[in-house]
Amino acid sequence: MEIKPNTKILQAFGLEPEGLNVRRFGSGHINNTFLLEKKQDGSKYVLQKINVNVFKEPGVIAANQRMAADFLAVHHPGYLFITPIPTVNGEELFVIDNEYWRMIPFIADSVTVDQADNPKQAYEAAKQFGRLASYLSGIDLKPFKASIPNFHNLTLRYSAFQEAIRTAKEDRKAAAEEMIEEFLRYSDIAVTYEQLKTNPDFRDHLMHHDTKINNVLLNKDTYEGICVCDLDTLMPGKIISDLGDMVRTYVCPVSEEEKDFSQIVIREEYYEALMQGYLEEIGGTLTKVEKEQLFFAGKFMIYMQGIRFLTDYLNGDVYYPIKHPTHNYDRAKNQLVLLQRLMEKEAILQEIIDKCLLISVTSEQ
Incomplete structure (x- = not known):
């Protein structure tokens, strides 16, 4: 069954739902995570709803990541540190119906493993x-x-x-x-x-x-x-x-x-x-x-x-x-x-x- 996050959430990040393929993504148990793929050019993004039962203050997560990213950009500018893609209004999180959403880039040619096999x-x-x-x-x-x-x-x-x-x-x-x-x-x-x-x-x-x-x-x-x-x-x-x-x-x-x-x-x-x-x-x-x-x-x-x-x-x-x-x-x-x-x-x-x-x-x- 095709999954469609709220249209307002997608539009908050500058995306239109009719131009996307959306599917659940990853094996994590905490946050709801979706992979978004643009039909036009195949570019991909990861959309997550933060679990506020576990993370009571999502703003703290965003602030901590921002401060770390700013430090790394100055001292280790070539280091790949995944940071949220801002909304069209420049916010790190989009809040709707007391839900906190963020979007991060999808890293091409990457995989994860659930256990160390070697x-x-x-x-x-x-x-x-x-x-x-x-x-x-x-x-x-x-x-x-x-x-x-x-x-x-x-x-x-x-x-x-x-x-x-x-x-x-x-x-x-x-x-x-x-x-x-x-x-x-x-x-x-x-x-x-x-x-x-x-x-x-x-x-x-x-x-x-x-x-x-x-x-x-x-x-x-x-x-x-x-x-x-x-x-x-x-x-x-x-x-x-x-x-x-x-x-x-x-x-x-x-x-x-x-x-x-x-x-x-x-x-x-x-x-x-x-x-x-x-x-x-x-x-x-x-x-x-x-x-x-x-x-x-x-x-x-x-x-x-x-x-x-x-x-x-x-x-x-x-x-x-x-x-x-x-x-x-x-x-x-x-x-x-x-x-x-x-x-x-x-x-x-x-x-x-x-x-x-x-x-x-x-x-x-």
């Missing part, structure tokens, strides 16, 4: 995220606001976990008792985060905060990285957010949805590829403290995601959509196993980090 893809994606962070390393963070406040605040997530344990219905608490104890055994991860976030050498950077591999555009033929996309969560944060999410989602061959936990393994070659790609770009900008916490990044993100799933299970599945009664329980168990597998390989993975850091320093000389 180490090269992990390397290319990590390199793009590292380059973006490196290029933005000199920007003044004071004007930036959080598009999702406390998004990667482990202190808050751990407090919510403790509260869920206290208030959960007895049947759920009993079913999850063993897993609750396991996650509490690793509470030192939350303690370490609490100590780190007040360390002046563990700085805020402008981070992407959603570094899954499908948020990088790759060349459709060579699979080399082109640029980062989906910049809604571009906001101040710690280096462990972006790196940790890559470790969580690139190094294991199965996702958080996998219930056969025997398939959860740490692929060392993928870990090395993403670490090499990331540190080649950003390694030279990191402090000694930040370099010391590169392995911690994976522990931090996997632990946080695990307790978020378990918290939701204990609360009665009120946040994450579920397909069966133990869905969030299974997701939490998946992340617990992934955390354990990662920690089992800490020694060898730290050797990989040290090697990649040495290479990044050597390449700068």
Whole structure:
């Protein structure tokens, strides 16, 4: 069935509906996204409705992207940074019926992948995220606001976990008792985060905060990285957010949805590829403290995601959509196993980090 966004929305961006082919686009779950193609010349655009249930202040997203784009235009003018196409009235967003719409350019000859199928893809994606962070390393963070406040605040997530344990219905608490104890055994991860976030050498950077591999555009033929996309969560944060999410989602061959936990393994070659790609770009900008916490990044993100799933299970599945009664329980168990597998390989993975850091320093000389 042909999909037609409101005519007023299309006209706000200078487009006429009768001259367009319109179809749903992408695999994202947050925003409604459409691909627009002009019948006359084949030029393409991406139209998105921002999900205001997730992003309460769409104007913050637009402002953060604009400030980053302005900085990059001055300091790295050749860098491809996707920015919204303004409306005919020069606005970054078009608002109608309390809906916020934006249009961005379609990047030709690009593809996305939903999982890393080989180490090269992990390397290319990590390199793009590292380059973006490196290029933005000199920007003044004071004007930036959080598009999702406390998004990667482990202190808050751990407090919510403790509260869920206290208030959960007895049947759920009993079913999850063993897993609750396991996650509490690793509470030192939350303690370490609490100590780190007040360390002046563990700085805020402008981070992407959603570094899954499908948020990088790759060349459709060579699979080399082109640029980062989906910049809604571009906001101040710690280096462990972006790196940790890559470790969580690139190094294991199965996702958080996998219930056969025997398939959860740490692929060392993928870990090395993403670490090499990331540190080649950003390694030279990191402090000694930040370099010391590169392995911690994976522990931090996997632990946080695990307790978020378990918290939701204990609360009665009120946040994450579920397909069966133990869905969030299974997701939490998946992340617990992934955390354990990662920690089992800490020694060898730290050797990989040290090697990649040495290479990044050597390449700068």
